[in-house]
Amino acid sequence: MLPQRRQRILAAIVEQYIETGEPVGSKALQNLPGLDVSSATIRNEMAELTAQGFITQPHTSAGRVPTQAGYRYYVDNLMQPAELGESDRRRIESGLDYRSGDPEQLLQTAGEALVDFTNFAAISTTPADEHAVIKNIEMVPVSPKMAMIVLLTSTGILKSKACRTDVPITVDLQDAFADIVRRNFFGIPLSDVNTVMIQTLVAGLGAKALSMSPLFVTIADLVEAASVSEINLSGQSNLLGYKEYNDNAGQLLDFLHREEPLGMLVSSGDSDTGIEIRIGSENRYKELENSSMIISKYKIGDNATGAIGIIGPTRMNYSKLVPSIKYLTDIISKFLSDVYEEESSSDEEES
Amino acid sequence: MLPQRRQRILAAIVEQYIETGEPVGSKALQNLPGLDVSSATIRNEMAELTAQGFITQPHTSAGRVPTQAGYRYYVDNLMQPAELGESDRRRIESGLDYRSGDPEQLLQTAGEALVDFTNFAAISTTPADEHAVIKNIEMVPVSPKMAMIVLLTSTGILKSKACRTDVPITVDLQDAFADIVRRNFFGIPLSDVNTVMIQTLVAGLGAKALSMSPLFVTIADLVEAASVSEINLSGQSNLLGYKEYNDNAGQLLDFLHREEPLGMLVSSGDSDTGIEIRIGSENRYKELENSSMIISKYKIGDNATGAIGIIGPTRMNYSKLVPSIKYLTDIISKFLSDVYEEESSSDEEES
DNA sequence: ATTAGCACTCGGAAGTGCAGAGTGCTAAAA
DNA sequence: TTTTAGCACTCTGCACTTCCGAGTGCTAAT
Numbered sequence: 001m002l003p004q005r006r007q008r009i010l011a012a013i014v015e016q017y018i019e020t021g022e023p024v025g026s027k028a029l030q031n032l033p034g035l036d037v038s039s040a041t042i043r044n045e046m047a048e049l050t051a052q053g054f055i056t057q058p059h060t061s062a063g064r065v066p067t068q069a070g071y072r073y074y075v076d077n078l079m080q081p082a083e084l085g086e087s088d089r090r091r092i093e094s095g096l097d098y099r100s101g102d103p104e105q106l107l108q109t110a111g112e113a114l115v116d117f118t119n120f121a122a123i124s125t126t127p128a129d130e131h132a133v134i135k136n137i138e139m140v141p142v143s144p145k146m147a148m149i150v151l152l153t154s155t156g157i158l159k160s161k162a163c164r165t166d167v168p169i170t171v172d173l174q175d176a177f178a179d180i181v182r183r184n185f186f187g188i189p190l191s192d193v194n195t196v197m198i199q200t201l202v203a204g205l206g207a208k209a210l211s212m213s214p215l216f217v218t219i220a221d222l223v224e225a226a227s228v229s230e231i232n233l234s235g236q237s238n239l240l241g242y243k244e245y246n247d248n249a250g251q252l253l254d255f256l257h258r259e260e261p262l263g264m265l266v267s268s269g270d271s272d273t274g275i276e277i278r279i280g281s282e283n284r285y286k287e288l289e290n291s292s293m294i295i296s297k298y299k300i301g302d303n304a305t306g307a308i309g310i311i312g313p314t315r316m317n318y319s320k321l322v323p324s325i326k327y328l329t330d331i332i333s334k335f336l337s338d339v340y341e342e343e344s345s346s347d348e349e350e351s
Numbered sequence: 352m353l354p355q356r357r358q359r360i361l362a363a364i365v366e367q368y369i370e371t372g373e374p375v376g377s378k379a380l381q382n383l384p385g386l387d388v389s390s391a392t393i394r395n396e397m398a399e400l401t402a403q404g405f406i407t408q409p410h411t412s413a414g415r416v417p418t419q420a421g422y423r424y425y426v427d428n429l430m431q432p433a434e435l436g437e438s439d440r441r442r443i444e445s446g447l448d449y450r451s452g453d454p455e456q457l458l459q460t461a462g463e464a465l466v467d468f469t470n471f472a473a474i475s476t477t478p479a480d481e482h483a484v485i486k487n488i489e490m491v492p493v494s495p496k497m498a499m500i501v502l503l504t505s506t507g508i509l510k511s512k513a514c515r516t517d518v519p520i521t522v523d524l525q526d527a528f529a530d531i532v533r534r535n536f537f538g539i540p541l542s543d544v545n546t547v548m549i550q551t552l553v554a555g556l557g558a559k560a561l562s563m564s565p566l567f568v569t570i571a572d573l574v575e576a577a578s579v580s581e582i583n584l585s586g587q588s589n590l591l592g593y594k595e596y597n598d599n600a601g602q603l604l605d606f607l608h609r610e611e612p613l614g615m616l617v618s619s620g621d622s623d624t625g626i627e628i629r630i631g632s633e634n635r636y637k638e639l640e641n642s643s644m645i646i647s648k649y650k651i652g653d654n655a656t657g658a659i660g661i662i663g664p665t666r667m668n669y670s671k672l673v674p675s676i677k678y679l680t681d682i683i684s685k686f687l688s689d690v691y692e693e694e695s696s697s698d699e700e701e702s
Numbered sequence: 703a704t705t706a707g708c709a710c711t712c713g714g715a716a717g718t719g720c721a722g723a724g725t726g727c728t729a730a731a732a
Numbered sequence: 733t734t735t736t737a738g739c740a741c742t743c744t745g746c747a748c749t750t751c752c753g754a755g756t757g758c759t760a761a762t
Contacts, residue, residue, distance in 0.1 A: 025755055040705050043756070061712045061755050101497070101513025136491045140503055146452065146690070148509060150501055152491055158499060160509050162452025236588065237604035253588035339497070376724050389736050394725070412724050412743045 002052075002073075008035060009045050010054055011078040014066045018315055021243070023063030068280040068314065071292070075277055075318055082320045084327055092117055092328050098335050103127050103156045108232050110308055110332055115235030118321060120312030121256065123295075125266050127155045127305040127336065128229030133189050137181045137219060144168045149215065151222040153190065155300060156339065159225045163218040167211040176208060177215060185219065193223040229306055231262050244290055244313040255287035256311070266295055266307040275326055280314050290314060294321055296329040300336045308332065353403075353424075359386060360396050361405055362429040365417045369668055372594070374414030419631040419665065422643070426628055426669055433671045435678055443468055443679050449686050454478050454507045459583050461659055461683055466586030469672060471663030472607065474646075476617050478506045478656040478687065479580030484540050488532045488570060495519045500566065502573040504541065506651060507690065510576045514569040518562040527559060528566060536570065544574040580657055582613050595641055595664040606638035607662070617646055617658040626677055631665050641665060645672055647680040651687045659683065 002010065012032055016024045026039040026046060046064055049055045054070035057063065066074065095113030098106050107124045114122035136152040142162065147169055150160040167173075184201060185193070198220050202213045236256055240249050255261065265283060275296045281289045288311075295309030308329060310321065353361065363383055367375045377390040377397060397415055400406045405421035408414065417425065446464030449457050458475045465473035487503040493513065498520055501511040518524075535552055536544070549571050553564045587607055591600050607613065616634060626647045632640045639662075646660030659680060661672065 023755090027755080038705055039755095040707095040757095041703085044704090047757075057756085059712055060710085060757095061753085063755065101515070102511075135493065138489055138491060138501070140487045140489060140501075142486065142503070142507070143690075148452075148503060150489070150491075150509075150511075152493070152499060156493070156513070158501075158511050160453075160501075160511075162507070164452070237601060237608060240591075240601040240604065250588060250591040253591065257588060339494075374724090378724080390724095391726095391736055391738095392734085395735090398726080408725085410743055411726095411741090412722090414724065 005035070005037075006045050006049060007078060008032065009042060010049055010066075010070060011074060013046075013049075013055055013064055014070060014074040014078070015319075017065055018317055021315060023058055023065050025063035028063070068282070071279045071314060071318075072282075075279070079319045079322075081323045084323050088117075088324065089327065092324060093331065096331070101156065101339060102158070103336060104230065106332065106335065107306065107308065108234075110328060111232050111234045114308070114310055114325070114328065115238060117324060118310050118312070118316075119235075119238050119241075120310045120316065121233065121235040121239055122308070122310050123262065123266060123293075124232045124308040125229040125263075125306040126232075127157065127300060128227060129155050129300060129303050129305040130191055130227075131189065131303055132157070132226070133187050134185050134193075134223070137185055139174060139177050139181075139215065141169050141174070147215070149218045149222060151219065151226055153226050155305070156336075157226045159222045161218050161222055161225075163214055165211060165214055173208075173211065177212060180205075180212075181219075190223050190227045193220060195220065231259060231266070233262065239312065242313045242315075244315060252287055252291070255285065261285055265293065266309070275322055275329075276309075277318065277322070292316055292318075294318070294325055296325045298329045298333040298336065300333070305336075356386065356388075357396050357400060358429060359383065360393060361400055361417075361421060362425060364397075364400075364406055364415055365421060365425040365429070366670075368416055369666055372666060374409055374416045376414035379414070419633070422630045422665060422669075423633075426630070430670045430673075432674045435674050439468075439675065440678065443675060444682065447682070452507065452690060453509070454687060455581065457683065457686065458657065458659065459585075461679060462583045462585045465659070465661055465676070465679065466589060468675060469661050469663070469667075470586075470589050470592075471661045471667065472584065472586040472590055473659070473661050474613060474617060474644075475583045475659040476580040476657040477583075478508065478651060479578060480506050480651060480654050480656040481542055481578075482540065482654055483508070483577070484538050485536050485544075485574070488536055490525060490528050490566065492520050492525070498566070500569045500573060502570065502577055504577050506656070507687075508577045510573045512569055512573055512576075514565055516562060516565055524559075524562065528563060531556075531563075532570075541574050541578045544571055546571065582610060582617070584613065590663065593664045593666075595666060603638055603642070606636065612636055616644065617660070626673055626680075627660075628669065628673070643667055643669075645669070645676050647676045649680045649684040649687065651684070656687075 009029060009032075012029050013024050016028065026042040029035075029042050030039050046055065049070075050057070050064065053067055054073055055064040056067050058065060092113055095109055095116060096106065097109040104126045107126050111122040111124040114120075132153045132155045134151065135154050136150075138150040140148040140150065142148055145165050145168055147163055147165065148160055149163050150158065152158050180201075198216050202209050202216055205212060233256055236253050239245055239252060245252055265285075275294065278293045278295070280292065283291065283293055290313060291311055292314045293309055293311050294316075295307050297304045297307045299305060309325060360380060360383075363380050364375050367379065377393040380386075380393050381388075381390050397406065400421075401408070401415065404418055405424055406415040407418050409416060443464055446460055446467060447457065448460040455477045458477050462473040462475040465471075483504045483506045485502065486505050487501075489501045491499040491501065493499055496516050496519055498514055498516065499511055500514050501509065503509050531552075549567050553560050553567055556563060584607055587604050590596055590603060596603055616636075626645065629644045629646070631643065634642065634644055641664060642662055643665045644660055644662050645667075646658050648655045648658045650656060660676060661667075
């Protein structure tokens with residue numbers, strides 16, 4: 001634990017650097033409210049902070065800049081989250097599209113709202129709830145030997161895919177399909193659908209197996225697609241503006257375009273302890289060593305299902321962004337819970 | 352019409368500049384195959400070309416660089432399209448996802464294939480065929496007072512939206528809905544669905560009007576969404592690498608993020624004369640004055656319905672890109688026509 | 703423990719000089 | 733009349749130096 005005065009100085013350095021982007025020198029801190037010491041004393045403290053690794057100087061004759069450890073100490077011990085003003089709330093909320101009722105749409109627009117609000121890049125994932133169950137499966141004929149299969153889950157995810165059959169689609173076939181689907185798929189968790197399950201099912205069909213198996217394979221594909229949470233990234237071009245990325249912004253953008261690592265990033269949260277802040281190399285990718293992420297998980301009912309957050313330079317206003325993202329997450333959780341929780345307790349009717 | 356020799360010199364300048372990105376000087380052209388003149392003569396010709404506005408020099412002691420007019424002349428009169436190699440074709444094709452049968456998916460992946468192939472940004476639009484008709488509309492109950500409405504068109508576009516009703520959804524209601532939909536919507540062109548049509552329909556419903564009108568409003572929304580072609584843009588970050596955008600790449604990316612002008616860009620083609628090349632300020636936006644576009648329209652059957660193309664710096668390899676994009680367009684047209692044309696001649700069966 | 707004072711260090715801006723590339727022009731050659 | 737060789741000229745980009753200001757660490761005094 002650092003001594004009081006040193007803490008205050010560190011906090012001041014971090015906050016001022018966040019605001020101005022310039023290294024901050026000892027003189028600039030002389031008239032900190034409630035800190036009546038000369039610049040020389042401050043210099044001594046700064047030397048200590050430097051020795052302890054919380055701040056550093058870009059070059060001998062420059063002021064100090066927080067190190068990653070400095071940000072971390074600030075975030076853990078010194079920062080006090082800002083109160084969100086009414087106008088901020090409205091700004092965050094205004095971009096959301098919940099009227100469509102589509103969670104994917106909501107998360108997409110939530111990301112964009114964050115982009116507008118923060119001027120950073122935003123990342124969001126659609127719900128991936130292992131407790132989700134199959135709500136409905138429809139077959140819609142498109143041409144004699146082709147049909148669209150539509151899958152709907154209890155978390156509101158809707159996926160569809162075209163499927164070619166080997167034989168013409170008759171009304172009989174449709175009825176049979178609807179019957180099998182109703183008996184074998186409705187209400188079961190997505191995780192129960194897998195290759196083995198499909199194979200045993202097809203094997204049990206007897207004569208019809210040949211003509212219908214493509215349909216069930218398509219169902220498996222759809223379940224797969226619905227289980228995997230989609231990742232939305234937006235506002236990447238905002239990052240170009242920040243001088244910390246100056247010349248190698250392209251490298252960062254390229255990294256962000258690859259989907260795989262992104263999935264890791266949002267999913268790797270230890271638990272559902274709410275909001276998570278990762279500074280610089282705490283994100284385990286070299287490309288992010290100059291970036292920070294603030295990630296928050298949203299829930300449907302009591303299950304954490306997805307995440308939303310931002311990516312930007314380590315020099316970001318944590319004390320304001322944390323409550324903002326928390327606020328947004330709360331809205332999302334509430335809305336999704338309202339819409340998709342009620343169903344689990346009441347789905348008896350069927351088409 | 353320029354004299355033979357001057358044409359050849361202009362073509363050489365354009366091609367060499369495209370390849371190297373460096374201004375090309377008179378000496379570099381001395382040993383052009385079949386052009387046996389000294390650098391001095393070439394200098395004279397270059398002076399002429401400069402006077403006519405086809406080339407320019409960045410500064411006194413630099414070589415020449417094509418102007419916009421120079422590129423235009425080259426593209427119109429001098430360029431001869433490259434033959435596509437087998438490997439090129441495979442590279443283009445390999446990224447396409449036509450197995451899903453979903454045109455939106457196909458166009459999306461086609462854009463990404465172009466991004467990989469060209470290292471530029473790609474733009475593509477989903478089919479928007481004014482002749483498309485409604486193929487199917489399904490209502491899928493989600494909770495007592497909420498249903499998903501799913502719309503499918505003859506061009507394979509699938510749209511869905513959640514809809515809240517004022518009264519609980521009963522089996523009766525579903526049957527009534529299915530009946531009305533079948534009678535009033537199946538097989539009619541998208542353009543026939545509008546506010547007036549919906550209002551008269553609802554008015555004719557009598558007692559049921561109140562409970563069902565939200566459903567039909569949702570249908571109108573879906574039709575609207577299906578009529579409008581979606582624009583996919585990808586590979587923007589590729590553009591960062593080109594030095595012609597050096598410091599103001601952010602400006603271009605911001606421009607590309609706004610959707611409205613993009614729609615203009617792809618739709619504004621004069622006619623369906625196949626491929627269209629727009630160089631620099633021929634795109635009417637100031638942000639694109641250093642960029643070129645190559646846009647090609649694809650067709651379903653005989654109707655031009657959407658476009659796909661690239662955006663990059665004016666210094667792009669037109670002679671190779673034009674046939675590549677043409678090839679890709681042909682694949683798309685062929686596939687979409689195969690899948691979605693046959694239906695128009697054969698949709699009798701229904702669920 | 704704090705402060706004033708001072709020498710020291712370093713980055714960035716501005717200025718200087720130089721080599722190289724490419725041009726336009728002129729006068730001779732074809 | 734067209735082409736060519738030769739040359740003076742212009743301009744960029746790079747390397748090098750100089751200089752100023754900001755900020756530091758250290759020392760000696762309070």
